[in-house]
Amino acid sequence: MFGLIDGNSFYVACERAFDPRLVGKPVIVLSNNDGCAIARSDEAKALGVKMGEVWHLSKRKPDFRSVIAKSSNYALYGDMSRRMFEVLTEEFSRVEPYSIDEMFVDLTAFARTDYCRRVRARVRREVKIPTCVGIGPTKTLAKLANKRAKREKSLGGVCDLSDETARHEAFRAMPISEVWGVGGASQTKLNALGVFTVEEFAAMPSSAVRKLMTVVGQRTHAELNGEPCMEMTLAPSEKQTVSVTRMFGRPVETWNDMREALAAHSARAAEKVRKHGLVATGVQVFIHTHPHSGEPWYHGQRAFGIEPTSNSFAIIRQVMAAGRAIWRPGLRYAKAGVILLDLKEVQDLPRDLLPTIDPVRSERLMSALDGLNARFGRGTVRPGGIRQITTWSTRASNVSPRYTTRISDLMEVRAD
Amino acid sequence: MFFFRSHGRMKAAYRGDETTGFQSPAQDHIEGVPDLAAFLDLRRPQRFAVRVKGDGLRQRGIHSGDILVVNTDGEPASGKVCVAFLHGDVVLAVLTEKDGVWWLEPSSQMPQPVSDDVEVWAMIAALVRTEV
Numbered sequence: 001m002f003g004l005i006d007g008n009s010f011y012v013a014c015e016r017a018f019d020p021r022l023v024g025k026p027v028i029v030l031s032n033n034d035g036c037a038i039a040r041s042d043e044a045k046a047l048g049v050k051m052g053e054v055w056h057l058s059k060r061k062p063d064f065r066s067v068i069a070k071s072s073n074y075a076l077y078g079d080m081s082r083r084m085f086e087v088l089t090e091e092f093s094r095v096e097p098y099s100i101d102e103m104f105v106d107l108t109a110f111a112r113t114d115y116c117r118r119v120r121a122r123v124r125r126e127v128k129i130p131t132c133v134g135i136g137p138t139k140t141l142a143k144l145a146n147k148r149a150k151r152e153k154s155l156g157g158v159c160d161l162s163d164e165t166a167r168h169e170a171f172r173a174m175p176i177s178e179v180w181g182v183g184g185a186s187q188t189k190l191n192a193l194g195v196f197t198v199e200e201f202a203a204m205p206s207s208a209v210r211k212l213m214t215v216v217g218q219r220t221h222a223e224l225n226g227e228p229c230m231e232m233t234l235a236p237s238e239k240q241t242v243s244v245t246r247m248f249g250r251p252v253e254t255w256n257d258m259r260e261a262l263a264a265h266s267a268r269a270a271e272k273v274r275k276h277g278l279v280a281t282g283v284q285v286f287i288h289t290h291p292h293s294g295e296p297w298y299h300g301q302r303a304f305g306i307e308p309t310s311n312s313f314a315i316i317r318q319v320m321a322a323g324r325a326i327w328r329p330g331l332r333y334a335k336a337g338v339i340l341l342d343l344k345e346v347q348d349l350p351r352d353l354l355p356t357i358d359p360v361r362s363e364r365l366m367s368a369l370d371g372l373n374a375r376f377g378r379g380t381v382r383p384g385g386i387r388q389i390t391t392w393s394t395r396a397s398n399v400s401p402r403y404t405t406r407i408s409d410l411m412e413v414r415a416d
Numbered sequence: 417m418f419f420f421r422s423h424g425r426m427k428a429a430y431r432g433d434e435t436t437g438f439q440s441p442a443q444d445h446i447e448g449v450p451d452l453a454a455f456l457d458l459r460r461p462q463r464f465a466v467r468v469k470g471d472g473l474r475q476r477g478i479h480s481g482d483i484l485v486v487n488t489d490g491e492p493a494s495g496k497v498c499v500a501f502l503h504g505d506v507v508l509a510v511l512t513e514k515d516g517v518w519w520l521e522p523s524s525q526m527p528q529p530v531s532d533d534v535e536v537w538a539m540i541a542a543l544v545r546t547e548v
Contacts, residue, residue: 020501020535083461126462126488128537404464407483413499415478415508416470416524 001107001162002232003116004134004142005088005123008150010101011039014080015070017128018403018411026067030055033247034071034395071396079404083127091119096232104139106232116158135160139230140223141167143180144198164226171199171224181220186213198224239276244269245337249395251290252333258287259320265338266319270312271373273340274366279308282341283315285322290334300326308344311362312369315340456542462489464538466499466506472523473497473508483544484508490539492518501535502528511536 007013011029016022026043030036037044037053047063055069081100088095092105107116116133123131134146141161148170149159161167176182176190176198189212195201201209202224210218219229244265252258262285273280284303289295302322309315319338401409433443457463468482476497478484486499494513499506500520509520511530518530528534 018506020506021504023501023504086461128488407465410465410467410483411506412469413466413484413506413508414469415472415480415522 001109001112001135001137002139002142003092003105003107003111004098004139004146005084005103005105005116005119005131006134006146006150007084007101008130008132009039009041010081010129011070011072011077012041012044013129014077015073015400016041017080019400022068027070028053028055028067029070029072032072032396033249034069034397035247037069038072069398071399073400073402075402075405076400080127080129083404084123084129084131087123087126088119091122094232094234096234104142104232107135112162113158113160117156120157131157133158135162136167137162137226138223138228140180140220141226144174144178144224147178148174167226168199168202171202172197174198176201179220179224181216182213186217189213239278239343241339241341241343242269242272242276242280243337243339244272245286245335245339247335248333252336253331255324255327255329258323258327258333258336261336262287262319262323262338263316265336266316267312269338269340270310270315270366271370273343274310274370276343277345278343279310279346280315280340280342281305281308281344283318283322284339284341285319285326285337286339287323287326287333287336289331293332293334295332298328298331300328302326303341305342308346309362311366314362452544456485456544458485462487463541464488465544466538468508470508470523473510476510478508478543479545481545481547483546484540485542485544486538487541488538490541492536492539497540499537499540501537503533506537508540 012022012027015027015029022041024043025041026047026049027041028037028044028049029039031038034055036055037049037051040049040051044067047067049058049064049067058064059067059069077100081097084101085095085097085103088103088105092107092111094106096104098104112135116135120131120133123129132146132149134142134144134149135158136142136145145159145161148161149155149157152159161170174197176196177187179198179201182190182201190196190201193212195204201221204221206218206221209221213220223229246261246265248261252261270280282303282305284301286299286301288299289297291297302325304318304322306318307314315338323336401411403409403411431446431448433440433446453459458465464486466484466486468478468480468484471480478497484499490496490498492498492511494511496511498509498511498520500509500522502509502520502522502525507522507525509522512519512521512527519527520530520534520536521527530536
């Protein structure tokens with residue numbers, strides 16, 4: 001049996017864990033660059049703040065005057081996610097961190113509703129995160145149960161759809177949009193056939209579902225009918241690419257700023273590749289202007305193979321050359337990205353006769369760089385040409401302290 | 417491996433092991449400095465570090481500027497110091513039990529019974545002071 005434990009308005013909960021002034025207030029968390037609402041407290045939802053609401057356009061609405069908008073603080077959310085995961089490992093034999101705020105767990109025959117309520121209370125008290133739990137014989141059903149637990153407060157935060165009769169009762173009232181993996185296009189097709197509820201969808205013949213929604217839809221359909229098609233995954237899948245792309249805090253107009261942004265993105269991407277013990281064999285670079293601002297639209301892009309490496313300097317050099325080639329002056333750029341492609345394990349590579357990068361020296365230097373950045377905070381040691389504070393860096397005007405990861409940012413406790 | 421900055425260049429630090437002339441008899445016994453994060457068990461998911469502001473609990477040996485290591489799963493007990501959310505403030509308070517009712521005694525405010533709008537956030541476990 002699967003359980004899905006999901007943090008309620010997870011980012012908001014992380015902010016509230018250290019700031020009691022946010023409790024009971026309408027709070028939202030904004031995406032990178034303070035763009036749009038990506039997490040909303042119940043109070044903010046009640047005021048009508050929508051998911052993805054573009055905040056600089058909406059914040060002046062009279063209804064939204066009381067909303068507290070926080071910039072995203074991923075260092076904090078990541079650490080709180082780790083804490084949630086670790087507490088769950090004390091309760092369940094297997095825990096799969098599916099996303100930053102959703103964890104699948106293996107439930108035994110004894111660990112059902114009451115047990116999950118206790119775990120929920122524990123996560124709330126020890127990690128300060130309110131959660132809901134969905135229980136089902138498949139991941140899709142656990143996910144569906146979780147949605148129901150979130151919506152129907154009377155369930156006390158836990159919804160169990162392991163019983164087939166209970167399941168069919170619940171299916172009747174659920175629109176197909178509630179089902180994990182059924183997107184807008186599939187919904188349109190299903191609605192055209194007169195299929196609107198989960199009950200109607202589950203009752204379709206499997207072959208018809210396959211014809212309409214391919215094998216992926218067929219899998220979802222089988223899972224809804226209690227037939228597991230997805231197992232617990234305990235290690236993330238092998239990475240094929242690593243991408244670092246950012247909207248700029250304000251438009252970038254000079255090559256110097258763009259150069260710095262691309263160098264920083266390259267360094268960060270290379271660091272990620274090294275963390276997985278891989279090397280990149282290709283690079284893609286892109287820069288573009290704002291698509292909806294009415295200004296001239298330009299999108300420049302290059303993708304090419306490189307000598308296999310994870311060395312920041314080697315990658316920066318390649319990215320710079322490509323960036324220079326796609327750079328057009330006189331434009332206001334809104335976004336740039338660096339994507340490292342075709343990642344490989346070092347031992348899988350054919351031996352190069354004349355490598356231009358000394359692998360031993362490169363490895364030593366890069367591990368020194370990563371070690372210092374891990375010990376003293378990201379950006380402590382940077383390849384030349386990347387300044388700490390830059391004009392291009394992401395906007396974050398109301399970011400909370402990194403309460404759990406920086407000594408300088410600890411929560412203050414008053415004793416006066 | 418540790419590195420430090422010297423004359424603008426990165427260098428590997430000498431750890432007591434690799435010598436240039438006589439071989440160091442310590443080379444198989446290098447241990448490094450004690451790891452305070454491990455000693456204080458800071459990686460435990462229920463452990464948080466917080467910073468004290470104010471000298472109201474000096475009589476309990478807690479000074480302004482101290483770092484307290486707290487447990488969110490710590491067992492509450494009468495007379496213990498805790499971190500509490502009190503009417504929108506994060507405060508340090510002494511927990512006491514009188515006739516089956518739990519009270520919070522912050523240094524500067526009246527004692528308050530523990531209720532729904534008063535949250536005991538964590539119990540104090542350890543203290544770190546860098547200036548003595």
